[in-house]
Amino acid sequence: MRNHDRFIDQLSGSATPVKRLWPVGWRVAAWILLVLPCGAISSWALHGRFTDWSQPGALSALLALLLAFMLGSGAIAGSFTLSLAGRQPLRLKWLALLALCWLGLNLSNMTFAGAPAGAGEFGEGIHCYLFMLSASLPMVAISITALRRSRALYPGRSLALAGCGIAFMSSLLLSLCHETHLHMIDFAMHMAAGATIIAMTVFAGRRWIRLDGRI
Known part of the structure; x- marks a missing residue:
């Protein structure tokens, strides 16, 4: 193209203002305010009871809940x-x-x-697994939408971190309706749910926030 000025004018005419992103701290706060209520609502059908914080091990369970919140926010x-x-x-x-x-x-x-009857059995662990997956579904959609705004330079890493945050927030919600003590099979299913959530977030988000071929 010889007429560069005309080409520049055409590009300038089609350009639209770029909306500035919020600071990371505000984006994290908004994310938390959105994902926790949405996760609680989406998993309500699997909600059976509220945690009895008078049980043995309540202090450790409460500290683990607070750490899950910190880890979800940090991720x-x-x-x-x-x-x-x-x-x-x-x-x-x-x-x-x-x-x-x-x-x-x-x-x-x-x-x-x-432990009450049924705790530590495979069926109870499956219930926890399905609870975390159900809670994570709206969180995954919200996180992918938020990351799409900035078109991540490294989509795989960004999505994996987002998946970690979602897994810990889902674990936090599960802690609010779970026994304070854990059993090996039960906790193994919690960990399996977290790994599934991370993989699901990466798989679902790659096509939406990809900027280039980098990982």
Whole structure:
């Protein structure tokens, strides 16, 4: 094209204003305010009871719940930060340390006795698995929509972090209607649900937020 000025005018005429993204902290706060109520509503059909915090192991379960909230918030903050060009990603070693503390609390809570009938059985674990998946579905849609706004430079990593955040928030909701003590089969199904949520988030989101071929 020889007439460069005309081409520039055509491009300028078709350009639209770019809406500025909120700061990461505000985006995380808005994400939390959206995903927790939506996750609670979508999993309501599988909600059987509220947690009895007077049971043995309640303190460890409550600390694990708080850590799950911190991990979910930190993971989605890392996902939002990583999706912005020129931003340094969050240091994941702190999230890894919190995750080890969360895992240790849950493992230590398996030693408490006095479980009700049916606890620790495979069927109970399947119920928890389905609860977390049901709670995660609207969270996945909300997270992919939020990441699509910034067109992530590294979609696989951003989505994996978002999936981690969703898994921990789903675990938090499960903690509000679960026994304070855990059993090995039950907790194994919790972990399986978390892995499924991460894989589902990455698989569902790659085609929507892909910017280029990078992982």
